Amino acid sequence: MPLKERVLVVEDEKSIGHFVATVLTSNNYDVIVAHTGAEALAMVTSQSPDLVLLDLGLPDMDGTSIIKTVRSWSRLPIIVVSARMHERDKVEALDMGADDYITKPFGPSELLARIRAAIRHAGAAEAFPGAAPAEKYQVGDLVIDYDKRQVLVAGVNVRLTQNEYRIIALLGRHAGRVLTYDYLLREIWGANPRGDNQILRVNMANIRRKIEKNPAEPQYIFTEAGVGYRLWEGD
Numbered sequence: 001m002p003l004k005e006r007v008l009v010v011e012d013e014k015s016i017g018h019f020v021a022t023v024l025t026s027n028n029y030d031v032i033v034a035h036t037g038a039e040a041l042a043m044v045t046s047q048s049p050d051l052v053l054l055d056l057g058l059p060d061m062d063g064t065s066i067i068k069t070v071r072s073w074s075r076l077p078i079i080v081v082s083a084r085m086h087e088r089d090k091v092e093a094l095d096m097g098a099d100d101y102i103t104k105p106f107g108p109s110e111l112l113a114r115i116r117a118a119i120r121h122a123g124a125a126e127a128f129p130g131a132a133p134a135e136k137y138q139v140g141d142l143v144i145d146y147d148k149r150q151v152l153v154a155g156v157n158v159r160l161t162q163n164e165y166r167i168i169a170l171l172g173r174h175a176g177r178v179l180t181y182d183y184l185l186r187e188i189w190g191a192n193p194r195g196d197n198q199i200l201r202v203n204m205a206n207i208r209r210k211i212e213k214n215p216a217e218p219q220y221i222f223t224e225a226g227v228g229y230r231l232w233e234g235d
């Protein structure tokens with residue numbers, strides 16, 4: 001029997017911690033719980049978890065400082081748990097190196113899907129360090145061919161501008177993960193001192209018009225309100 005994956009749940013609210021621990025345990029994860037930031041940091045070192053589920057509002061320290069500390073020496077996957085209203089926190093957490101976030105209140109299936117995806121991404125990076133990146137990304141009818149710098153929908157070549165291609169290629173390289181507006185702006189246009197999303201929104205509207213059946217209800221590129229965009233990774 002394969003070893004169970006160990007999840008460190010960092011949560012000071014007992015009811016949420018209990019709910020999460022129950023869901024994960026019954027889905028064959030090995031669960032350890034920390035109620036403070038100090039406990040969490042100690043357990044990351046002593047218990048070697050495979051993933052950290054991190055509540056940002058902790059009694060003794062800001063959750064983002066835990067991300068910063070862990071990221072200074074480890075690529076351990078971190079999923080941040082945040083309240084719906086705190087978009088700025090999510091962005092900050094992602095920019096600091098969190099892998100993903102989940103918004104309270106959340107259900108078991110969403111929680112499990114996020115955890116599976118984060119562990120899978122981490123495992124893929126570890127299994128083939130320095131391996132050549134994939135030549136293609138394919139999901140549903142969408143194909144991103146990085147070699148030919150082409151995007152196809154149902155086999156038909158989509159005519160994209162350079163920047164439109166660069167945006168979708170970047171999302172494809174990180175499929176399933178949220179890329180923040182700031183990250184995309186920096187990668188495509190360089191420094192963006194005004195923090196202006198307009199140029200990105202215009203490009204995204206064009207991409208969606210070209211690849212989505214119904215741009216108002218995108219099937220491939222999802223908007224994470226106030227945070228960024230995520231490319232569908234398949235079911």
Ligand code: CA
Nearest residue numbers: 012055057058
């Ligand atoms: Ca809390």
